Amino acid sequence: MNPLTxxxxxxxxxxxxIVVRSGLAEFSGxxxxxxxxxxGYSLWDRMKTILDKMLKLTGHQNVYFPLLIPxxxxxxxxxxxxxxxxxxxxxTHSRLIKKNQExxxxxxxxxxxxxxxxxxxxxSIIWKTYKRWIQSYRDLPILFNQxxxxxxxxxxxxxxxxxxxxxxxxxxxxHSTEKEAIEETIKILNIYTNFSEKFMAIPVLQGIKPYxxxxxxxxxxxxxxxxxxxxxxxxxxxxxxxGQNFSKAFDVTFTNFNGEKEYxxxxxxxxxxxxxxxxIMSHSDDKGLILPPKIAPIQVVIIPICYxxxxxxxxxxxxxxxxxxxxxKKGIRVKYDDKTIWTPGWKFHEYEMKGIPIxxxxxxxxxxxxxxxxxxxxxxxxxxxxxxxxxxxxxxxLDEIQKNxxxxxxxxxxxxxxxxDHYNDFxxxxxxxxxxxxxxxxGTKNTGKKIQEETEATIxxxxxxxxxxxxxxxxxxxxxxxxxIFSKSY
Amino acid sequence: MNPLTxxxxxxxxxxxxIVVRSGLAEFSGxxxxxxxxxxGYSLWDRMKTILDKMLKLTGHQNVYFPLLIPxxxxxxxxxxxxxxxxxxxxxTHSRLIKKNQExxxxxxxxxxxxxxxxxxxxxSIIWKTYKRWIQSYRDLPILFNQxxxxxxxxxxxxxxxxxxxxxxxxxxxxHSTEKEAIEETIKILNIYTNFSEKFMAIPVLQGIKPYxxxxxxxxxxxxxxxxxxxxxxxxxxxxxxxGQNFSKAFDVTFTNFNGEKEYxxxxxxxxxxxxxxxxIMSHSDDKGLILPPKIAPIQVVIIPICYxxxxxxxxxxxxxxxxxxxxxKKGIRVKYDDKTIWTPGWKFHEYEMKGIPIxxxxxxxxxxxxxxxxxxxxxxxxxxxxxxxxxxxxxxxLDEIQKNxxxxxxxxxxxxxxxxDHYNDFxxxxxxxxxxxxxxxxGTKNTGKKIQEETEATIxxxxxxxxxxxxxxxxxxxxxxxxxIFSKSY
Numbered sequence: 003m004n005p006l007t008x009x010x011x012x013x014x015x016x017x018x019x020i021v022v023r024s025g026l027a028e029f030s031g032x033x034x035x036x037x038x039x040x041x042g043y044s045l046w047d048r049m050k051t052i053l054d055k056m057l058k059l060t061g062h063q064n065v066y067f068p069l070l071i072p073x074x075x076x077x078x079x080x081x082x083x084x085x086x087x088x089x090x091x092x093x094t095h096s097r098l099i100k101k102n103q104e105x106x107x108x109x110x111x112x113x114x115x116x117x118x119x120x121x122x123x124x125x126s127i128i129w130k131t132y133k134r135w136i137q138s139y140r141d142l143p144i145l146f147n148q149x150x151x152x153x154x155x156x157x158x159x160x161x162x163x164x165x166x167x168x169x170x171x172x173x174x175x176x177h178s179t180e181k182e183a184i185e186e187t188i189k190i191l192n193i194y195t196n197f198s199e200k201f202m203a204i205p206v207l208q209g210i211k212p213y214x215x216x217x218x219x220x221x222x223x224x225x226x227x228x229x230x231x232x233x234x235x236x237x238x239x240x241x242x243x244x245g246q247n248f249s250k251a252f253d254v255t256f257t258n259f260n261g262e263k264e265y266x267x268x269x270x271x272x273x274x275x276x277x278x279x280x281x282i283m284s285h286s287d288d289k290g291l292i293l294p295p296k297i298a299p300i301q302v303v304i305i306p307i308c309y310x311x312x313x314x315x316x317x318x319x320x321x322x323x324x325x326x327x328x329x330x331k332k333g334i335r336v337k338y339d340d341k342t343i344w345t346p347g348w349k350f351h352e353y354e355m356k357g358i359p360i361x362x363x364x365x366x367x368x369x370x371x372x373x374x375x376x377x378x379x380x381x382x383x384x385x386x387x388x389x390x391x392x393x394x395x396x397x398x399x400l401d402e403i404q405k406n407x408x409x410x411x412x413x414x415x416x417x418x419x420x421x422x423d424h425y426n427d428f429x430x431x432x433x434x435x436x437x438x439x440x441x442x443x444x445g446t447k448n449t450g451k452k453i454q455e456e457t458e459a460t461i462x463x464x465x466x467x468x469x470x471x472x473x474x475x476x477x478x479x480x481x482x483x484x485x486x487i488f489s490k491s492y
Numbered sequence: 493m494n495p496l497t498x499x500x501x502x503x504x505x506x507x508x509x510i511v512v513r514s515g516l517a518e519f520s521g522x523x524x525x526x527x528x529x530x531x532g533y534s535l536w537d538r539m540k541t542i543l544d545k546m547l548k549l550t551g552h553q554n555v556y557f558p559l560l561i562p563x564x565x566x567x568x569x570x571x572x573x574x575x576x577x578x579x580x581x582x583x584t585h586s587r588l589i590k591k592n593q594e595x596x597x598x599x600x601x602x603x604x605x606x607x608x609x610x611x612x613x614x615x616s617i618i619w620k621t622y623k624r625w626i627q628s629y630r631d632l633p634i635l636f637n638q639x640x641x642x643x644x645x646x647x648x649x650x651x652x653x654x655x656x657x658x659x660x661x662x663x664x665x666x667h668s669t670e671k672e673a674i675e676e677t678i679k680i681l682n683i684y685t686n687f688s689e690k691f692m693a694i695p696v697l698q699g700i701k702p703y704x705x706x707x708x709x710x711x712x713x714x715x716x717x718x719x720x721x722x723x724x725x726x727x728x729x730x731x732x733x734x735g736q737n738f739s740k741a742f743d744v745t746f747t748n749f750n751g752e753k754e755y756x757x758x759x760x761x762x763x764x765x766x767x768x769x770x771x772i773m774s775h776s777d778d779k780g781l782i783l784p785p786k787i788a789p790i791q792v793v794i795i796p797i798c799y800x801x802x803x804x805x806x807x808x809x810x811x812x813x814x815x816x817x818x819x820x821k822k823g824i825r826v827k828y829d830d831k832t833i834w835t836p837g838w839k840f841h842e843y844e845m846k847g848i849p850i851x852x853x854x855x856x857x858x859x860x861x862x863x864x865x866x867x868x869x870x871x872x873x874x875x876x877x878x879x880x881x882x883x884x885x886x887x888x889x890l891d892e893i894q895k896n897x898x899x900x901x902x903x904x905x906x907x908x909x910x911x912x913d914h915y916n917d918f919x920x921x922x923x924x925x926x927x928x929x930x931x932x933x934x935g936t937k938n939t940g941k942k943i944q945e946e947t948e949a950t951i952x953x954x955x956x957x958x959x960x961x962x963x964x965x966x967x968x969x970x971x972x973x974x975x976x977i978f979s980k981s982y
Contacts, residue, residue: 066528068526092583092586167559
């Protein structure tokens with residue numbers, strides 16, 4: 003196998019190669035659409051399982067709404083419509099027919115009375131329905147979540163990071179008070195933060211999007227932002243406080259405790275397969291993926307050492323199965339790979355590429371010494387552990403690996419949390435180190451745009467825990483009350 | 493609450509009411525599209541979890557392919573195209589714009605170079621991809637499955653039974669020999685049968701579809717058919733042996749062990765949210781749903797007996813929580829409903845409607861006697877069990893309920909497995925008792941069509957375990973070698 007392109011040579015090429023070579027995903031024949039291969043899907047499934055549990059523990063329930071949204075519904079919330087109508091899949095007909103017994107064409111007679119749009123997000127169809135479901139304060143709160151696909155036409159697509167169709171969860175909640183809706187928005191932001199840091203081992207900053215970048219139709223968009231190894235930011239998830247915008251657009255009121263009618267307050271929030279892009283760019287190295295044990299579909303791989311095309315000797319096979327069983331009993335996700343078509347060396351490379359946290363290899367020496375060789379993917383260290391200690395050592399080692407991967411990401415990120423007070427210094431930092439650059443901004447859309455044009459950096463967010471600090475806008479020199487975070491981003 | 497329409501009065505109305513009133517699903521504002529509500533989605537999720545495990549244990553892996561299929565791909569396999577192009581969602585444009593600052597219209601400038609179709613099933617996009625993935629016998633078999641949505645335009649829709657968009661799993665496998673592909677087709681048929689009988693408690697007949705009803709593009713379609721309470725059949729799942737049809741249409745060959753090129757053999761198979769329709773119509777009664785414990789999202793509900801708008805007395809609350817915890821420790825899915833806005837009586841009705849297998853109610857009497865009242869939803873019997881026996885009795889009772897529901901369905905079905913040798917008798921049976929009617933058929937499409945026109949009955953399948961038996965076609969009198977199964981169906 004050829005080695006991967008090095009990160010230092012071409013980060014973007016390295017990324018594309020790693021996605022394909024580790025067997026996570028690849029582009030399909032349909033432009034902008036990707037195929038999640040078994041390894042990629044099982045990773046997403048694992049992430050789903052964890053996040054779903056967190057959402058259920060906080061009272062959320064799953065539902066499923068229609069894929070298609072009639073144009074008339076889609077156009078109810080003006081700001082929302084404006085953005086999402088710019089790139090959406092419009093269904094106009096319901097039949098294809100043969101022309102001249104040959105070519106398949108759209109049957110003009112099958113034109114729909116009203117065009118339908120594939121959901122770019124489901125606020126409109128959901129709020130149309132909530133109108134039917136919500137009458138009284140007793141019907142609130144509604145805390146619903148949906149796992150599914152969505153579609154936004156993208157010009158420049160990248161595997162996981164930006165695809166026309168993506169898999170995600172979208173939460174849509176309805177509340178009787180503004181306070182409760184804001185609390186829900188923050189609660190979800192904290193769930194996303196925990197999920198990202200504790201499971202994906204990716205440290206994030208919590209913030210609020212500047213007004214010009216908020217979700218169309220929302221009052222305020224909260225986000226978590228992470229820093230990739232190349233110093234660029236990635237938005238990992240968003241949680242929107244929607245105010246009463248959708249309840250007003252869809253005329254959804256409820257009778258409160260005092261018998262008065264009020265518009266409902268609401269939130270929406272989502273994370274998508276994009277997270278996998280962030281995962282890859284946070285931890286992986288020039289040998290391939292590095293996956294944190296808590297989300298790795300396979301945590302330990304056992305490889306018997308023997309000649310190609312030969313089955314392992316009975317002694318090796320038996321001890322491998324014993325180890326497999328004892329680890330599985332501990333709830334560890336283990337794979338025993340005794341396929342005979344590949345050499346052990348080939349398998350070593352393959353599982354390093356796939357980022358399996360621990361590799362156990364067992365050959366004749368190991369049998370003699372009653373030890374196994376352990377390879378840690380995160381540090382690429384080899385250690386030897388005796389058989390009898392394995393079932394206690396492996397869970398501990400997995401914990402240690404999880405912590406180490408997170409620690410490395412935290413250290414890397416902290417080094418790139420920078421301040422800048424002069425535009426030249428700012429430009430230098432953006433172009434050389436990258437990172438989250440805390441700088442003053444005059445609060446205008448125009449300044450944000452100018453800085454982006456000149457440096458490619460955008461305002462990622464106003465940090466939620468920001469201290470007020472008077473200063474001057476790095477670009478215009480106008481007064482500013484707090485620093486915001488700039489970065490180039492994906 | 494008004495009682496449900498009785499099955500004996502209007503079966504179809506009863507069905508629609510039960511779906512909505514039990515909180516499983518309802519139609520959305522988009523014609524033919526349904527909304528899976530939390531209870532319906534959790535039921536589907538439970539079914540998914542079980543079936544997914546069965547598929548993984550037999551070596552299948554999950555993947556995800558694009559939602560949209562380019563028209564040119566869609567038209568590769570001729571027979572397949574013919575059927576699915578008749579009712580499909582065709583995407584022709586990628587943008588909506590404002591006309592006169594007001595109405596939202598399709599932007600004519602956004603016309604796609606090639607139209608895209610929402611997958612009615614994914615053979616075409618998958619076989620286009622398999623061409624890239626399959627070169628050698630070493631790449632085979634491919635045993636992939638996909639959980640997702642699909643869309644087929646339907647004129648007459650019914651909740652769960654026939655909806656334009658549906659959720660399902662679709663398996664797509666590739667093999668090096670015909671024998672292996674046929675074995676896979678049968679293996680899946682057996683998995684579906686087990687899933688239906690052991691978990692959903694629905695007895696099924698395994699059969700082969702008559703040639704005119706096979707899946708378009710397949711060589712042979714295997715199916716499982718179940719009998720509903722009104723004597724009509726429901727197709728619960730299909731498993732298709734595709735021969736080399738798709739590998740030829742997409743030119744997918746592999747180099748075999750001897751270095752020769754061959755076309756790949758394949759199968760596809762699926763079950764959908766339609767199964768939930770079968771579940772409802774198999775077991776439920778005039779009081780509401782009856783769910784087999786193994787797939788019930790909630791197996792036991794605990795209801796404290798107290799006045800409306802009052803919290804239960806501490807003694808009742810404490811013992812309820814104790815029971816909740818001890819049952820959850822046993823792996824039972826329990827809900828404790830101490831909401832104060834409803835009376836216990838209202839809750840009793842509600843959970844009977846939802847088909848929760850066991851209801852435990854705890855009031856002052858129960859506290860005094862250290863017993864609880866147990867209500868079995870399947871038989872509507874009440875029994876009393878002392879606290880200390882609960883954690884052993886409940887798992888046993890759940891098993892018993894599962895078995896009883898299945899036994900009832902088997903008995904009901906067996907009574908309606910009928911033979912008929914005369915057309916008048918056949919018509920009488922079809923119209924009065926309904927059921928699976930074993931009768932001789934001359935093997936022609938025309939006879940099948942005539943019988944359907946005159947009786948609404950169709951040939952459900954040729955039973956897989958059929959004994960050869962010479963006879964005369966019930967309609968044409970022409971010779972026949974075996975009986976086939978006729979029934980009205982959903």
